[in-house]
Every structure is written in structure tokens, then in C-alpha cells.
Amino acid sequence: MKSTFLTVEAAGPVATITLTQPDVRNAFSDEVIADITRAFTWVGAQAQVRAVVLAAEGPAFCAGANLNWMRAMADYTREENLVDAGKLAEMLRVIYTCPKPTIARVQGDVYAGGMGLVACCDMAVAASHAGFCLSEVKIGLIPATISPYVIRAMGPRAAHRYFLTGERFDAAEALRTGFVHQVVEAEALDSAVDGLLKHLLSASPAAVQACKKLVLDVAGREVDEALIAETVAGIADIRASAEGKEGVQAFLNKRKPSWLGG
Structure with a gap:
């Protein structure tokens, strides 16, 4: 621009x-x-x-x-x-x-x-x-x-x-x-x-963006059932995502994840 x-x-x-x-x-x-x-x-x-x-x-x-x-x-x-x-x-x-x-x-x-x-x-x-x-x-x-x-x-x-x-x-x-x-x-x-x-840049792009949103969503809120449910859904969603699965598999197999050229 x-x-x-x-x-x-x-x-x-x-x-x-x-x-x-x-x-x-x-x-x-x-x-x-x-x-x-x-x-x-x-x-x-x-x-x-x-x-x-x-x-x-x-x-x-x-x-x-x-x-x-x-x-x-x-x-x-x-x-x-x-x-x-x-x-x-x-x-x-x-x-x-x-x-x-x-x-x-x-x-x-x-x-x-x-x-x-x-x-x-x-x-x-x-x-x-x-x-x-x-x-x-x-x-x-x-x-x-x-x-x-x-x-x-x-x-x-x-x-x-x-x-x-x-x-x-x-x-x-x-x-x-x-x-x-x-x-x-x-x-x-x-x-x-x-x-x-x-x-x-060494971290998962999707996880970094999700973490930023997590901080924005959670900061200052009361810890109640709604917040707990949202955080449970958040970790479930990222674990089931393509980058989440890739990151865990890379860690377990001791290799670089795809976003680092693995």
C-alpha cells in the first residue's frame, strides 16, 4: 500500500x-x-x-x-x-x-x-x-x-x-x-x-494465532463454567487440527515439524 x-x-x-x-x-x-x-x-x-x-x-x-x-x-x-x-x-x-x-x-x-x-x-x-x-x-x-x-x-x-x-x-x-x-x-x-x-517463526503459525486469540478471550474474565468450556474446546480443536497433529508427531518422532521444513 x-x-x-x-x-x-x-x-x-x-x-x-x-x-x-x-x-x-x-x-x-x-x-x-x-x-x-x-x-x-x-x-x-x-x-x-x-x-x-x-x-x-x-x-x-x-x-x-x-x-x-x-x-x-x-x-x-x-x-x-x-x-x-x-x-x-x-x-x-x-x-x-x-x-x-x-x-x-x-x-x-x-x-x-x-x-x-x-x-x-x-x-x-x-x-x-x-x-x-x-x-x-x-x-x-x-x-x-x-x-x-x-x-x-x-x-x-x-x-x-x-x-x-x-x-x-x-x-x-x-x-x-x-x-x-x-x-x-x-x-x-x-x-x-x-x-x-x-x-x-519457530512456532506453529496456527498455534501462535490461536494463543493470541486465547489471551484476548481469557484475560480479565471470571473463571466460570463458560470459560472452562471454551478453553476445553480450544485445546480439543487445536489437537485435532492439521498443525496440531503434525507438531505432536514431529515431537514424538524427533524431527522438525513441517513449518520448519521437516
Whole structure:
């Protein structure tokens, strides 16, 4: 797909979506939101793609809202704001529910709405110099649209602090709260992402997708009869699937499974 604001590379099993507006710190606008939504929808539908990396150019990963977009929003009616926020919410939903595993490659600062991009990815690796901030309260706003994903990522206790104070925190604190999974020096960022990709690509493609759906379906739910029945059906379905049978047979026969060329 063509875009002025990002690039999409999907030549093999890994697709990389890169935000390419370093001059505005890869900030959101209506057009950027639409293109990110289209990009994740497209890569999610590509059969050969088994993992997606979300990256960015320049010193910032994403600074939230573009200033020109904010100026336009300042004059919106409530109804116009509902439509506008709905587009951001749809972008976040598309990333979060992308059928492929997603990795945020965080090379720089992440502010406001950009925090939602990181939180919506299944995994996040950050450079040690990256800073993080939920800055909305500083300008009289709240991080409402991104909140379901950010709270899931960092937990309610950390959210109480950083939503309310708008403090900037470093990569070490992002790691401590669980907002990111790994922090490395900038020069080791690609190697760390490649390490995660190696694990993802060595696993059964169908099982990886099923595991992602499992987490989305189970997280936060009460353990009741309905949930137990769903999980029982889930393991029964995957055991009876072609890849499930192939994986077990490969393990028992001490050979590589078909998805690794066995």
C-alpha cells in the first residue's frame, strides 16, 4: 500500500510498518490514523506474514496528536469529537486484534496517544534512552481512548499514578510496570526484536494465532463454567487440527515439524 506517512514492507514472513514522519515526531493526524488502520488490516490479511513489527524513524516513536490536528479539534463540537475519537479507537482495535503477533520496536520517546500504539502490540522492546508519558492531563484532557490497552499493559496501579500526574518516566520504569517487555541499548534494539521474531517463526503459525486469540478471550474474565468450556474446546480443536497433529508427531518422532521444513 502507498502512504505519505508510513511504509509497509512484507516481502517474507515478517511485515514491518514504519512511521516515517520524524519531523513531526511521528504524531497522529486523521490521515496517519487512517493509514495505520489500513496497514494493519492489510498485513493481517496476508497469508505469508507471520509477524508484524511496528517501528518508527527519528528520535521519537510517536508523540501523540499532531499540532495541526489538535488545532482543528479545538473547534470541534461534541458530535465531531465522537466521530474523531471513534477513528482513533478503530485504529487501536485493529492493531490489538491483528491476527498476526505484533512487536513494537520503540527507538525513542512515546507520548500520549503514542502510548496506545505500544500498548496495543503483543510485545514491546524499547531502547534504554526512550521516555514515556501520558501527558493528557497537562492540557486538560484524559487518555480515554487508549486507556483499555494502556491499563492492560501497565496495570491499574501504575495507571493511577501516570494517568493522574502526567509524569514522564524512563524505559526502566516502563519495564518495571510491564508496559514494555525488554529494554536494551539502542544499538541492540534490532537484535532484541530479531530474537523475538526467531521464537515466533519457530512456532506453529496456527498455534501462535490461536494463543493470541486465547489471551484476548481469557484475560480479565471470571473463571466460570463458560470459560472452562471454551478453553476445553480450544485445546480439543487445536489437537485435532492439521498443525496440531503434525507438531505432536514431529515431537514424538524427533524431527522438525513441517513449518520448519521437516
